[in-house]
């Protein structure tokens with residue numbers, strides 16, 4: 001990919017702040033758009049944009065003239081259930097306005113992160129590529145709709161829409177508003193406060209992915225030659241540990257950590273309706289997807305970084 005100007009909506013969020021650094025290191029010009037206020041230390045051009053404000057989006061696209069938009073602005077699962085009207089306004093209307101503004105200003109490429117939440121129970125143990133989507137939460141409903149909207153803009157107007165249904169992402173900045181944040185917070189809290197209470201069951205087991213694999217997958221998909229893509233929306237599989245297995249992986253590396261379970265029925269019901277494992281053969285065949293991190297590597301890397309900035313975890317394992 002030649003050096004591009006990439007505009008990231010939801011640019012102050014968890015994934016955007018990590019992806020923006022990767023893009024910048026690869027030589028791209030990164031421009032962020034999000035609600036106010038911009039964090040004072042954001043190292044990239046930053047525009048205050050409410051994604052439900054069509055005029056403002058168009059003004060910023062006109063000014064920035066991005067080669068590509070990465071559309072991360074969204075309310076997450078927990079927030080969407082708490083404020084359905086706002087979730088519809090941001091996740092649905094916001095995406096529609098962004099697609100329309102992209103057409104009006106000549107932006108030709110949009111990447112969109114869908115989610116495991118775009119499916120709902122009952123599901124087979126391994127979710128096939130064309131499994132019907134009947135999401136149980138509003139967040140998942142909006143994700144499934146925006147997938148379809150993007151495919152429509154691709155077929156009707158030639159927009160280069162590319163989308164990944166991301167498993168639950170394990171990441172340092174996972175926002176507490178996501179019901180799925182437990183998979184990240186258990187590591188962060190164990191490393192920083194030495195205790196964590198899981199609000200899911202030890203058996204709860206949605207498909208997970210480490211943030212470093214997400215950053216790689218996004219870059220691989222958006223740089224894949226168009227001729228190699230046989231679809232617009234791809235499933236990914238990385239790992240599917242139970243919460244109990246996460247707990248044991250942490251205990252092994254942070255021996256004094258006090259980890260306990262106090263399941264919340266609503267959280268359990270939502271997360272246990274999500275896929276456990278995907279058939280991601282098409283992503284592997286089309287653009288070479290393959291995850292790097294299994295649970296041991298993830299735990300070493302993540303806890304290593306959280307505890308002492310030692311990304312490969314050698315010191316944690318006593319081999320550094």
Ligand SMILES: NC(=O)c1ccc[n+]([C@@H]2O[C@H](COP(=O)([O-])OP(=O)(O)OC[C@H]3O[C@@H](n4cnc5c(N)ncnc54)[C@H](O)[C@@H]3O)[C@@H](O)[C@H]2O)c1
Pocket residue numbers: 009010011012013014015016033034035049050051052071072073074075076090094113114115116165166167168169170174175180
């Ligand atoms: N983190 C995960 O596990 C995961 C999994 C699957 C998909 N995703 C998707 O990836 C994207 C990024 O997720 P994240 O984990 O970084 O979440 P995040 O909550 O950290 O980021 C979302 C950003 O959207 C912004 N936003 C909200 N309303 C807005 C509005 N009206 N106008 C402009 N910006 C607005 C928020 O301020 C926030 O910075 C989201 O679309 C999310 O649905 C995340």
